Amino acid sequence: MTLMDGIDFRSGGARLVSLASAVPPHRMNQSDAAQMACKVFSGRFGNYERMAPVFETAGIRTRYTVEAAEWYLSGKLGWPDRMKAYLRGAEALFIDAATRALDAAGLAASEIDAIVTISSTGIATPSLEARVASRMGFRSDIERVPVFGLGCAGGVSGLAVASRLAAARPGANVLMVAVEVCTVAFRGDQPTKANIVASALFGDGAAACVVRAGEGGLARVEGSGQHMWPDTLDIMGWDVDANGLEVIFDRSIPPFVEEKVRPAVEGILGRIGVDAASVDRFACHPGGAKVITALESALRLPQGTLDHERDVLSDYGNMSAPTVIFVMERLLKAGLPRRTVMTAMGPGFSCSALSLVT
Numbered sequence: 001m002t003l004m005d006g007i008d009f010r011s012g013g014a015r016l017v018s019l020a021s022a023v024p025p026h027r028m029n030q031s032d033a034a035q036m037a038c039k040v041f042s043g044r045f046g047n048y049e050r051m052a053p054v055f056e057t058a059g060i061r062t063r064y065t066v067e068a069a070e071w072y073l074s075g076k077l078g079w080p081d082r083m084k085a086y087l088r089g090a091e092a093l094f095i096d097a098a099t100r101a102l103d104a105a106g107l108a109a110s111e112i113d114a115i116v117t118i119s120s121t122g123i124a125t126p127s128l129e130a131r132v133a134s135r136m137g138f139r140s141d142i143e144r145v146p147v148f149g150l151g152c153a154g155g156v157s158g159l160a161v162a163s164r165l166a167a168a169r170p171g172a173n174v175l176m177v178a179v180e181v182c183t184v185a186f187r188g189d190q191p192t193k194a195n196i197v198a199s200a201l202f203g204d205g206a207a208a209c210v211v212r213a214g215e216g217g218l219a220r221v222e223g224s225g226q227h228m229w230p231d232t233l234d235i236m237g238w239d240v241d242a243n244g245l246e247v248i249f250d251r252s253i254p255p256f257v258e259e260k261v262r263p264a265v266e267g268i269l270g271r272i273g274v275d276a277a278s279v280d281r282f283a284c285h286p287g288g289a290k291v292i293t294a295l296e297s298a299l300r301l302p303q304g305t306l307d308h309e310r311d312v313l314s315d316y317g318n319m320s321a322p323t324v325i326f327v328m329e330r331l332l333k334a335g336l337p338r339r340t341v342m343t344a345m346g347p348g349f350s351c352s353a354l355s356l357v358t
Helices: 030-041 079-105 151-168 193-201 253-271 289-298 307-316 323-334
Strands: 014-022 026-029 062-065 114-118 143-147 174-181 204-213 219-228 236-241 244-249 281-284 339-346 350-357
Touching: 014 079, 014 151, 014 323, 026 030, 030 062, 030 193, 062 204, 062 307, 079 174, 079 204, 079 244, 114 151, 143 151, 151 174, 151 204, 151 219, 151 236, 151 323, 151 339, 151 350, 193 244, 204 323, 219 253, 253 289, 253 339, 253 350, 281 289, 281 307, 281 323, 289 307, 307 323, 323 339
Parallel strands: 114 143, 114 174, 281 339
Antiparallel strands: 014 204, 014 219, 026 062, 174 204, 219 350, 236 244, 339 350
């Protein structure tokens, strides 16, 4: 079995030991976000009245942001302003989520042997785990694996990377932290359809997991894999200009999901020896209300099945990579079934999937 065939962990026994989530301090109601967007875009985007209902149809009630509302209305923000906000917010979120996951696992930071850091919404060199190492209490010999560019798929792919590290080193404690500060990419200076949708959809947050090979834990990582569709680089991603990152939404994602996702997920599961019919629950990244409905159709689930996904979207918005871990957190509280498959889509355009068994 090669990397292209998916990763089967059944012999290695990597296990999910704990997971936790964190959000920044500023809570924003969707109605307030709609008013802010109206101030920014209504006089500069010709068809804004036609776009404005996206704030009502996005399926979002509240979101959390690293900066207060005034920051986003403060005028033209350049790279330095956005990256300072990213670093402040991302470091605080990293520490909060990681500390919660360590506490849930009964571990001290000094007992972590490797860290996988997932983030695609800002540039940090040194990377985030290095920036917070002394505050967290990580050892000087810790292995660091910072990963950039996975976008919304990062939560699932990051957990897969952490699980491979844990399976390769029995007894090692591996921490995965996904941190996204999506709101620093809000672009009032670019009155485009994609930016209006982004301002209606994205929030900030972080999630962390501890994985270790051995017995016990919340669930065993059964296997994982990815699928990347050719000639789809224009579906989702970032454009980079002098003032920051600008979101790319160049194609309608829900129809693509409805047509393409099931064969991709079945292919990943087949490569790790899992029958799709044996999956008791799919835990999906809630990219948006229409995406959730498209996922239910694609995966042949009764409409309404992805209830936790809708609730997370409503309470937090789309936080990119960490969001699927928020879904898993709710599933754990409700009680995991025997087999749960986590899925998420991201730039590339790609799909990641990871199977957990209890």
